Amino acid sequence: MTQLMPKDLREMYRLMLMSRIYTDRALQLFDEGRLPTGLHPSAGQEAIGVGACYGLRREDWVIPSLRTTECFWTRGVTMQQMMDAMYGNKDSVNRGKESFHHSGYPSLGILAGTAIVAAHIPVAVGAAKAMQLKGTDNVMLCFFGDGAAARGDFHEGLNLAAVHKAPVVFICENNLHFQTAPASVEMAITDIADRAAGYGFPGVIVDGQDVLAVHETTQEAIKRARQGKGPTLIEAKTYRFRRHYPILAETRPVEEIAEWSKRDPVTILGDYLLANGHMNVSEKQELETSIIIELDSVVARAEAKQAADKSAANSTVYAEGAS
Amino acid sequence: MTQLMPKDLREMYRLMLMSRIYTDRALQLFDEGRLPTGLHPSAGQEAIGVGACYGLRREDWVIPSLRTTECFWTRGVTMQQMMDAMYGNKDSVNRGKESFHHSGYPSLGILAGTAIVAAHIPVAVGAAKAMQLKGTDNVMLCFFGDGAAARGDFHEGLNLAAVHKAPVVFICENNLHFQTAPASVEMAITDIADRAAGYGFPGVIVDGQDVLAVHETTQEAIKRARQGKGPTLIEAKTYRFRRHYPILAETRPVEEIAEWSKRDPVTILGDYLLANGHMNVSEKQELETSIIIELDSVVARAEAKQAADKSAANSTVYAEGAS
């Protein structure tokens, strides 16, 4: 495991802060009727995607959940690319054919899941198997929510990964809710990590609000995977700070929300950087300002661009034209 | 838990012995080209279905695996009914529309699974939920093989049972193989019972060759279920003494087969009865003879009967005629 340097910590902070600012801006654009797509805001959960993906090799792959926007940022997707995707622009990643959160970026090592919760888990295992067959020691990080852990594909995927000792790390973002319902509806246990024992590999719980803890835990799992020792299930305890999706009402107890707000992952890392002298207040302020300024122009550019049109809609069903 | 009396033990022995004799006769009839259906012989695994189902209430339900013929015997299906089902006779349970091992007998509290391995697990949970909703303390016993434990429906079913504290007992007949492949292909763990912890209810391992152990373990799980405490997963370690299905070749190591043959559940109970004076040698011999004699006439009758015909084939797709 490579030691994180202060510059790494600052970069992780930048990614998390950018994600937060971007997400809240996107929500605002949606509320204003400008953004033509909804989103599953990651606010509150930024430490997971950043902590897990930070320091991956270019040749490694990740497959995000519906909420892990941080996978995109950390792998190198720019705010402009993301905003263009949200606007379905002509020059965007798939020209509006798929929502930004299920968009693949093959050149950045990002695979896309489908909108079918948990279906991407066996897909991740197959991709990891391919990496193994090619004789590399690259790994696959597969993200999903607590809700996904109730699906058959979770079970089949994790079990197949165990049988194949596939180089995959499963990262469950347990935010205690799935869509409008609490976790008590979906399971009679507290810790999804407990399920790993039923497949024969380690299950580890980590504080999902602490990016350094997430990073360290993931690094250990990655090391295991690279050494051919097989998968790990990491359960990151976390909480989303926004509603599931902008058009759905809030269903969670206000006290619960208030309690968790005290553990804001962006604030936690920011405070750590300040306390340890890795960043000073004015640097922090500058960073925030620069993100906001960049984002302003990103939005302006995205809105000025042409949206993809009918010719996009009808293409690439098959390799060589439709049939 | 009601204490087993010597007459219970003798009855359990009768059921197990009958099952063995019946199964081997059916295999022989199949080899001779007389029986118009194949079967998944339960030989070697008789202690599980008998031990688990013995002493159930009439109002309880069971749903067998493809191999648990003992569920049928213990719930009161006769050899004649079974043989008629195998021959697809006009007066048989469903007139040849379904194989005997997936045949339901509603009046005997036997639900049928489909041929889709593990699909019956959520069905069992829904049935148990209905029993709970009706305010009864009846229970459902749900049998399946080790192979089924790799399927998504196993996971979703067990998890749903936990969430609903459904009065169901899951009984996994782990015979170390599924169709032609060894368990190492389907899992990287040894004990399927370990998976129960991931749902939040007890997982128990029992010697599947020991009918009394199976009975006792199941009775405890049933008690739990009747008290509203929810499900239990029982893993019975066992071995099938015949090939998976008559037309498939043997794929298991001869030493493994030889080793397990030493632990024949019918012999184990027989010896116990003899050693404890619950039965003497001549009674044992008489029992065997009487089963064989009965079976001879069962086969003769079954073969003499008319098979179901086209009118059967075309009926009961919908309640009121086809549409």
Place this chain on the structure above:
Amino acid sequence: MKTLTYGEAIREALFEEMASDDRVLVFGEDVAGYGGLDGVTQGLQKKFGTERVFDTPISESGFAGMAVGAALMGMRPVAEMQFSGLLTVPLDQIVNSAAKARYVHDGAMSCPLVIRSVTYPAGNAYMGQSLEAWVAHVPGLKVVTPSTPIDAKGLLLTSIRDPDPVVFFEHKSLYSNEGLVPEETYSIPIGEASLARTGSDVTIVAWLNMVPAALDAAKELALEGIDLEVIDLRTLIPLDEEAITRSVSKTGRLVIAQEAVTRAGFGAEVIAVVANSDVVHHLKAPVERVGNPGVPIPHSDRLNNHIIPSKDDLIAGVRAVLSS
């Protein structure tokens, strides 16, 4: 009569049937605590309790299987699939465990359940699929596809009371459509199409959301003196073959209106029914199919309106059958 939206009509059916039959259960994702993503099941849990109305985990196969088990034990479960594209997931339970239950028991058991499946061709390539043709292919299932509030309520009541498993498609973009619904109790038989509009020139066969689209097209074409007959199938299985052949034998021209992918969609079945009857000789023009041309539903609304058939596509289809 009173005015209800399509969504309210469905809710009323659930309330009435839960009140009159305590074997009826309602479950699915977000249906209980939240009252359904579109509010269709709102208030049910409060009225009928957490035992009869409950939320499920993301386990579509698991809870569809539970519905089967409960139905076999005499309950009347109504399970919701919150997007029709999700039918890909619980399909084995619906098609195998439920559909075949009566048959394999030689009639000794029945499996009376309803799968409410919410159709909406938008959002993404997966959830946005219209998959009614799949379930229509499966003996043992009934398939219901109402387009109006009165039919939605009446047919849902019938579906819940039906002794066989029913896949009940609801269309999200119809939820807010209003219509008159009787004050008193009523029900509508499964298996009867309705003549949504009488006309003489061209027959349009439609279901779900395409019925209002067809009526809009009819209104527009009426201005040119083109007189459309619109058949609302209402239920795909059993199929009201007579309503189809009767109309086509009158008009001699047939346009199919479906949101689903055209190829191997249910419209092909409608055409086969016509081609299999003497009415085929009455056809004055080749049949037209208006539907998804064979493209996954794109995420962006700017794209997917090119894929989903519109009133204008229907008008073009009508013109095509009139031009030959």
Place this chain on the structure above:
Amino acid sequence: MKTLTYGEAIREALFEEMASDDRVLVFGEDVAGYGGLDGVTQGLQKKFGTERVFDTPISESGFAGMAVGAALMGMRPVAEMQFSGLLTVPLDQIVNSAAKARYVHDGAMSCPLVIRSVTYPAGNAYMGQSLEAWVAHVPGLKVVTPSTPIDAKGLLLTSIRDPDPVVFFEHKSLYSNEGLVPEETYSIPIGEASLARTGSDVTIVAWLNMVPAALDAAKELALEGIDLEVIDLRTLIPLDEEAITRSVSKTGRLVIAQEAVTRAGFGAEVIAVVANSDVVHHLKAPVERVGNPGVPIPHSDRLNNHIIPSKDDLIAGVRAVLSS
């Protein structure tokens, strides 16, 4: 040319393609150690090793998903579903994860995999289902249905090399049928029907096992001077529409031969293609569909032969289109 059975032809295709392309993987239940329940994959693991040829748990959705993941990463997985009825289980992975992959990446990724699906309408109501109409309804999938050894080998080679996901149906009762197959390497394009028999009176459109049945019917009817044309579709998607319309415009009479349930089966699509073209005016008689009348496959062979269409049913269908 050499003589091979249909099963051997498939095995030969797998051997050849695994030898020439090390991205090809073969997996499924019982395919590796045992060599397939019908021996079709025998010897593959021994020759190509446990990494490229492996047995899977009973996890059809899981290993279909693995096939998708491996395909996206550049492998060429060939996964077996040991009964076509099992398609109910992995369908989401095939229909959503695989079929839409190219589209949602705007062409930037491809998902070249083959699902070998073994069709056999017997045994029980579940495994015995013929479900080709379902996958034919899904944009992004190709659907292949060979009936002869030469086509089975040639089309499997093409399917494995195809850049898009292919559902390849094999028919268990064809496995032991023999036929001539070229010694040298060859392949057969996806999307071209073959004229299995030239005739002038009636067109039979068939695929898989119904092709030999149609040829048998043709032989028998030839004795009466009735001359059948038999079209073997070979691939359902893409569909060779021209082969169908050309033949029907010649004969004016069409009989569909399918083992699947008639209602909403693929035959309806074939009919729709005809009805959508000018050829509809050439029809001298209503079209006939010979298929499963809408009944789950019973377990007993004594019953299921009443459900599965036979040569005699085909002959009756031909007589019907000739009588009107």
